[in-house]
Amino acid sequence: MSGCSKLVDIGRRQFLRRGTMAAAGLATATVMPTEQAEAAPANAQIDYPSNRLANVADVKVNEPMDIEYPDADSPGALIKLGQAVEGGVGPDGDIVAFSTLCPHKGWGLTYSSKDRAYNCPGHFSRFDVEAGGQQVWGHATQNLPQFTLRVDEKGDIYAEGASDLIFGRPSNVL
């Protein structure tokens, strides 16, 4: 038994270490007296909606398309870069999508087509969409949340997840 418990503990620690810190629900999932209400099970991972954003034929190089994901209160952009990047989808492997709320203080970012970066008019931070949304310079403590994309056989682009927490919410899916 002690060996078992230890394994559980190690598992929990590995789970918490650096990765997805979805702590909610874990602590209650232990042995319960029968009279008490059953603990509500919660999945460790968020279920993201699969939302169709556009068709690959709709997106033009260096012309971001406004999107909303995972819901209408979370603005983002779908961008075709013209050259393949890691995480890019579509026939050319060059389509990416990001949240466009600055992860510093939530200001709406503006796109500079000149050097393909998002800029924050609030506090001057900037993010490079050609480098996975890396903050080039600024005050945010994370890079720009990047949406996970999938393209189906018809060329429709779906968003189905996010790499980082979106500004202004404790959970990406509210």
Place this chain on the structure above:
Amino acid sequence: MAYKRQIDRLPIPPKNAKVHNVTCHYCIVGCGYKAYTWARNAQGTAKDNAFGVDLGKQQAADGTWMAPSMYNVVKQDGKDVHLAVVPDQKCVVNSGLGSIRGARMAENRPSKVTGTQQQRLSDPLVWRNGVMQPTSWNDALDLVAQVTARVVSEGSEDDLVVSMFDHGGSAGGYENTWGTGKLYFESMKIKNCRIHNRPAYNSEVHSTRDMGIGELNYQYKDYELTDTIMIVGANPLETQTNLFLNHMVPGMRNGAKVIVVEPRRTVTINAAEEVAGKENVLHLQINTGTDMALFNAILTEIVDKGWVDKDFIAKSTFQSGIAQPEDAAHPAALGSLEEALKACRVSLDEAAGICGVAPTDITKAAAWIAEPIDGARRKCVTAYEKGIIWGNDNYRTIGALVNIGLATGNIGREGGGVCRLGGHQEGYYRPSDAHVGRPAAYVDRLLISGRGKVHHIWACDHYKTTLNAAKFKQAHKRRSDMVKTAMDNAAGGTREELIDAIVGAVNAGGLFVVDVDIIRSQIGENAHVILAACEASEMNLTSMNGERRLRLSEKYMDPFGNSKPDCLIAAGIAQSMERALRDLGKGAYADQFKGYDWKTEEDAFMDGYNKGNPAVTYERLRSMGNNGVLEPVVGFENGKLVGTERLYSNGEFGTGDKKARFCVAGWRGWQAAGKEAEQKKFKFWINNGRANIFWQNQFLDQDNDFVQDRFPFPFIEMNPDDMTEMGASAGDLVELYNDNGATQAMAYPTPTARRGETLMVFGSPAGSQGNIINPGVNELVLPDYKHTWANIRKVADAPESAKAISFKSKEYLSS
């Protein structure tokens, strides 16, 4: 591919979470944060939580949000608890803004649960059997004390060399500077000591103090009330971020014009142009090191145009001749405006020839600073920092700048002030340092030349943050290795035999090194004893920010392992010294080490700061919250501490006769030895500077994935044509070399950099810019870090980690 946190949900702090006041312990600005802690098995809900907002809805811009970097699981009273450290909307310093440094305070706490900052020291270590071995506090302190006591009593206190921080925040603050100050300046009179960032125990701003003007004389609100903001040798958007965003930007929106004296274009200049409009921003892009000539030309123009404040000068400044002649302790004479002008007066053309700024821009600057508006005084606030503090001819250059503020009556008045911006917060409270002397000992040179036998180091890493660092490292390592060898040879013997072996080695030219730090630093690799310290958040700590705002930053978690506050470590050394000296039969000397019966950091605060400032207690500071009180505290009324908005508002200054002095700041070209020849010999000017993403020498950030992903190597900003000429592309590794040594950096193409002018990030663990800085200092041993010339060659193509990062311009683009 940029670093992805892969975090899409965070625990919610419950309404009953404990809340502590936190002052960000990184930069001088000292933003207010709230630390929320709550039990591991508790959580709030979207509707019912500690923030008091509906988290089920998308928060608007500037709303309360806990970023993943603001969260961790830490130990509090021995239990694992959730932690959130979130910017305080009600703090007047930052109004809810977080910086890229402070907003990572939570994730930069040590946590065995989440694995963050496992580099932190948990226990004392001693050199034993060829490695650093963990040991008890008693064992470590006894070894430190026995060796130190033998050396200072057989020789003198001059054989003990001390490097000690003098700052607030981090592991500094009034508690800790008092602990070390009492040990080295009261129980002993150590004169071979130096400060964390420079090779001597001296002020970075001697001249302004000698002129009667403390360097932090305004309040941040003055930026919002002024007509002109003058920034010299500083890049506040990068390094005093929320001072710029929360005070300077509102000032510009209120109509303030901006003058920036700076040899390179910075993000500060770019942002100022965005806010104020290009027509209201004047970038005086001087030739490096020529600030004084520019300031003297501006002063001359202001005097000749009759824009001086005659009443102020008559009432508040020294009137007749020279008050303080130039001598070994004063690199310039001080006196009346008339006397100063005899040396400072310079024609526009001559100044333009020296500093490279067009005469019309000099006259424009003078007008923006001093031309009356509708017959009334024009308000101008002046801010300066390392560009001139660590620049050419520190004493006279700062003096020449302060002259302008004095001549225009812009000190001690609303919308005025001539202030340094600062690096760390301040938190200095120590017994007198008069015995150190002026000029103070050049400690690095002393150590390199083989003097000193014991070296106590308090949270300083000279490997990364000193000049002539290549030579320093070689000497320090060679000398400390002698002691390691002696200790290895004494392995298995008695404690007496070990002490004898160490003392024998230091008498033969070795150096016994004691390093007090929160992590294993680079200089700490030479240590024989490492004492594990804790820092802000793991102890209560008082500091003041760049407008003298004093706060108590509260302890909200346990120190890591058995680490302790520096003040209590100092007390432990003192108590061990007392025992060791008594054992040596030095009873009277031992008695000097009494008075350290402190159980907590508050005891150290009461023993030091409170004795000089009886109105100030932890309880009262706690009730003043994150807005604290502006020092000096002048009373306690109606349950509140009463502070001081601005210094010198009564027109009386900090000199014997209360009259401020002007600095007789005659221009004399390159002041520090070797600079002129180096400039002629090598192709590139290697300026150095800070990046907002790194705190100080990256001591915690070197273990922060987000930070290291952005800059895996220290960057050097270079003109792209210079890079092409040497066959270097973005991310390639280049070597910088001159007669002082060599260092390595990653090339960052920067079109705004002038040809032949570069900027390397300072204090990096992966490439010390200090390796190539020559040993030249001013008369008072202030280093001129900013002036280094070297050649550059490519040594390697961009490593994989560098290929993945962005090399785009750091400047905000509005379209």
